[in-house]
Amino acid sequence: MGILEVKNVGKRFGGLQALSDVNLSVRENSVHAIIGPNGAGKSTLLNCLVGKLIPDSGSVMFDGQSVLGRAPYEINQMGISRVFQTPEIFGDLSVLENMMIPCLAKRDGSFELNAIANVMGQRDIIEKAERMLEEMNMADKRHMNAASLSRGDKRRLEIGMCLSQEPRLLLLDEPTAGMARADTNNTIDLLKQISDQRSITIAIIEHDMHVVFSLANRITVLAQGTPLVEDDPENIRGNPKVREAYLGESA
Amino acid sequence: MFGLDKKDTSLLMIVAVLTLFAPFILNPFPTGSGLAQFNAGYPDLMQRFVIFGIFAIGFNILFGLTGYLSFGHAAFLGVGSYSAVWMFKLLSMNVLPAILLSVIISGLFALVIGFISLRRSGIYFSILTLAFAQMSFSLAYSVLTPITNGETGLQLTLDDPRVLGVTATADGSIPVTNLFGLEMRGTYEMAVGPWAFQFNIGYYLCALVLIAAFYLAIRIFRSPFGMMLRAVKSNQQRMNYTGLNSKPYTLAAFVISGMYAGLAGGLMASMDPLAGAERMQWTASGEVVLMTILGGAGTLIGPVLGAGFIKYFENIFSKINDNVLHGWFSFMPDGLEDFVVFIVHPFIGKGWHLTLGILFMLVVIYLPGGLVEGGQRIAGWIKGNKQSDAQQSETKPAE
Numbered sequence: 001m002g003i004l005e006v007k008n009v010g011k012r013f014g015g016l017q018a019l020s021d022v023n024l025s026v027r028e029n030s031v032h033a034i035i036g037p038n039g040a041g042k043s044t045l046l047n048c049l050v051g052k053l054i055p056d057s058g059s060v061m062f063d064g065q066s067v068l069g070r071a072p073y074e075i076n077q078m079g080i081s082r083v084f085q086t087p088e089i090f091g092d093l094s095v096l097e098n099m100m101i102p103c104l105a106k107r108d109g110s111f112e113l114n115a116i117a118n119v120m121g122q123r124d125i126i127e128k129a130e131r132m133l134e135e136m137n138m139a140d141k142r143h144m145n146a147a148s149l150s151r152g153d154k155r156r157l158e159i160g161m162c163l164s165q166e167p168r169l170l171l172l173d174e175p176t177a178g179m180a181r182a183d184t185n186n187t188i189d190l191l192k193q194i195s196d197q198r199s200i201t202i203a204i205i206e207h208d209m210h211v212v213f214s215l216a217n218r219i220t221v222l223a224q225g226t227p228l229v230e231d232d233p234e235n236i237r238g239n240p241k242v243r244e245a246y247l248g249e250s251a
Numbered sequence: 252m253f254g255l256d257k258k259d260t261s262l263l264m265i266v267a268v269l270t271l272f273a274p275f276i277l278n279p280f281p282t283g284s285g286l287a288q289f290n291a292g293y294p295d296l297m298q299r300f301v302i303f304g305i306f307a308i309g310f311n312i313l314f315g316l317t318g319y320l321s322f323g324h325a326a327f328l329g330v331g332s333y334s335a336v337w338m339f340k341l342l343s344m345n346v347l348p349a350i351l352l353s354v355i356i357s358g359l360f361a362l363v364i365g366f367i368s369l370r371r372s373g374i375y376f377s378i379l380t381l382a383f384a385q386m387s388f389s390l391a392y393s394v395l396t397p398i399t400n401g402e403t404g405l406q407l408t409l410d411d412p413r414v415l416g417v418t419a420t421a422d423g424s425i426p427v428t429n430l431f432g433l434e435m436r437g438t439y440e441m442a443v444g445p446w447a448f449q450f451n452i453g454y455y456l457c458a459l460v461l462i463a464a465f466y467l468a469i470r471i472f473r474s475p476f477g478m479m480l481r482a483v484k485s486n487q488q489r490m491n492y493t494g495l496n497s498k499p500y501t502l503a504a505f506v507i508s509g510m511y512a513g514l515a516g517g518l519m520a521s522m523d524p525l526a527g528a529e530r531m532q533w534t535a536s537g538e539v540v541l542m543t544i545l546g547g548a549g550t551l552i553g554p555v556l557g558a559g560f561i562k563y564f565e566n567i568f569s570k571i572n573d574n575v576l577h578g579w580f581s582f583m584p585d586g587l588e589d590f591v592v593f594i595v596h597p598f599i600g601k602g603w604h605l606t607l608g609i610l611f612m613l614v615v616i617y618l619p620g621g622l623v624e625g626g627q628r629i630a631g632w633i634k635g636n637k638q639s640d641a642q643q644s645e646t647k648p649a650e
C-alpha cells in the first residue's frame with residue numbers, strides 16, 4: 001500500500017473527459033514523477049488530490065483516509081502540501097512572516113483567534129521560521145518584501161514554506177517551468193536534499209526530462225487522461241509506448 | 252510599555268496626548284478674534300471627532316488588514332445607537348450598560364451579515380454589505396417603527412419605564428445620561444486671558460474609550476491573528492493551501508469591526524440620547540470609507556487622522572459663508588473683492604463637499620498611503636535635509 005492511493009478516478013469538463021480510470025500508487029518516501037504531453041490531465045489529477053477539484057468517480061486515499069469532499073485547508077492539515085506552477089507566496093509580507101505563517105498553521109491549526117499576543121513574541125515560531133530560512137539559504141533576505149524576491153528565490157521560499165509544515169507528501173506542479181538552467185539545477189539539488197534528509201514523499205509533475213531523471217525513482221506516464229505505464233525510470237526510457245505518446249504530441 | 256514595542260508605544264502616546272489635550276489643541280485662537288471660527292474645541296464637535304475616530308479604527312481592522320471593503324458599516328453604528336437608547340429607556344441612564352449592549356447587539360448583527368456577505372469577495376462582497384445596510388435603513392425607517400420610531404427617530408420621553416432609575420426628575424424633565432452620577436453634559440470652562448477652554452465629561456469618556464480602542468487595535472495589528480488577516484489580503488489561495496481556513500479569520504475581523512462601530516454608535520447615543528435611521532444610510536457608510544482611505548488604510552493612526560480631518564471640514568468649512576469671505580477680502584478693491592468671493596464661493600459653506608472631494612482625489616492620486624504617507628514623506632524630507640546638513644558639516648573640516 002502506498003501513502004497515496006488513487007483508484008479509478010475520472011473527471012469530466014463538459015464534453016472533455018480530462019481523466020478516466022486513473023490508478024496511481026505513490027510509495028512512502030519515494031520521489032514519484034508524473035509525466036505526459038500537454039493536456040494529458042496532470043494538473044487536473046493534482047487538483048483532485050488537494051481538494052481544488054472533486055473527481056466525478058473513483059477514490060483518493062491518503063494514509064488510509066479519503067481526501068474527497070474535504071476543503072483544501074483540511075487536506076493540507078492531513079499532511080499534503082502543494083507547490084504551485086507560479087510561486088504562490090504572500091507578496092505583501094516579509095520573507096520571515098511568509099515563513100512564520102505555515103509554522104503557525106502547523107502549531108495552531110486551521111483557525112485560532114490569537115488576537116492579543118504579540119506575534120514577534122512567539123519564540124518557537126520565529127526560531128523555526130529562521131531555521132528554515134537558514135536551510136533555504138535565505139536568512140539574509142528575511143526582512144525583504146516577498147514580492148521583491150527573484151523568481152528562483154520565490155520558488156525556494158514557497159518550497160521552504162511547505163517544508164516548515166513538515167508535510168508527509170509534497171506535491172509539485174512543474175516547479176522548474178520557465179526557469180533558467182542555473183535555477184533549475186538549484187531546484188533539483190534542493191529537492192534531492194529534501195528527499196534524502198527528510199522522510200517526505202514527493203510527487204512531481206514535470207516536463208523537463210533532465211529534472212525527471214535526476215530525481216524520480218518511480219514514474220507514471222499519463223496520456224489523454226489515462227496512465228499508460230507506471231514503472232522505474234530505467235524501464236520508462238526505452239518504453240516504446242512512452243515514445244509514441246510524446247512523439248504523437250510533437251508530430 | 253503595555254506589551255508594545257517602542258514605536259507603537261510612542262504612537263499610543265501621541266494619540267493619548269492629542270485626545271486628552273484636544274480642548275487646548277483645537278482652540279488655538281482667542282475667542283472673539285477673527286480666526287475664532289476655526290476653533291473646534293467645543294464639546295459636541297470634539298465628541299464627534301473621537302467617536303468617528305473609533306468608528307474608523309474599527310473599520311480599518313477589516314478593510315486595512317483583510318482588504319474586504321464593506322459599504323455597510325453604518326448599519327452597525329445605527330444598531331449600536333438604537334440599542335443604547337433602548338437601554339436608557341428601559342434600564343437606566345447610566346451609559347455603561349447602554350454601551351455594553353450596543354457592542355453586543357452590533358456584534359451579533361455583524362455576525363449574521365458577515366456570515367452571509369463573506370460568501371463572496373471583492374466587489375460582490377461590497378455590494379452585499381451595501382444591500383444589507385440599505386435594508387436595515389429601510390427597516391428602521393418604516394417597517395420596524397415600534398422599535399425605531401421611524402422617521403422621527405427614537406427619543407427619550409417622559410414616560411419611559413426605566414427599571415433602575417426615575418421616569419422623570421423632580422422638576423419634571425427627562426433625566427440626563429451619566430456614568431455613575433457623573434453627568435455627560437457636565438462642562439467646566441476655563442478662561443485663560445482671551446481664550447476659553449471647555450472640558451466636557453462626555454468628551455473625556457469618549458477620549459478614554461478611543462485610547463483603549465486604539466490600544467486594542469495595535470494589539471490586534473501585531474498579533475498572530477493580525478498577521479493572518481494580512482495574509483488574507485495578500486494571497487487567499489496560498490493561505491488555504493497552507494492549512495488555514497480564511498473564512499473564520501475574515502468573519503472574526505468583520506465582527507470585531509462591527510463591534511467597534513456599535514461602540515461608536517453607543518457613545519453617540521450616550522452623548523445625545525436619540526437615534527435616527529439616517530445614521531444607517533449609505534452616505535454614512537461611505538464616509539467611514541473616505542476617512543480610512545484619506546488617513547491611510549492599513550496604518551494604525553491613519554483612520555483617526557482621517558476622521559478628524561473630515562469632521563473638521565464638515566463642521567468648520569461648512570460654516571464659512573459669503574459674509575465671512577467679504578470680511579477676509581475687504582482689503583481688495585470692490586470689484587476684485589466680489590470676483591474673488593464669487594470664485595471661492597462654490598468651495599465653502601454648503602460647497603464643502605466639493606473641497607473635500609478635490610482633496611480626497613488629490614490624496615488618492617498623489618498619496619495613495621493617505622495623510623500618513625504625506626507625514627512620512629515630510630519626515631523623510633526633513634531627515635534627508637538634516638543628513639545632508641550633517642554631511643556638509645562633516646566634509647567641511649576635511650577641506
Ligand SMILES: Nc1ncnc2c1ncn2[C@@H]1O[C@H](COP(=O)(O)OP(=O)(O)OP(=O)(O)O)[C@@H](O)[C@H]1O
Pocket residue numbers: 013016018036037038039040041042043044045
Ligand atoms: N477547469 C477546467 N475546465 C475545463 N477544461 C479544463 C479545466 N482544467 C483543465 N481542462 C482541460 O483538461 C485537459 C487536461 O488539462 P491539464 O491542465 O490537466 O493538463 P496538463 O497535463 O497539466 O497539461 P500541461 O502539461 O499543459 O500543464 C486539457 O484539455 C484542459 O484544457
Ligand SMILES: [Mg+2]
Pocket residue numbers: 042043044
Ligand atoms: Mg499542467
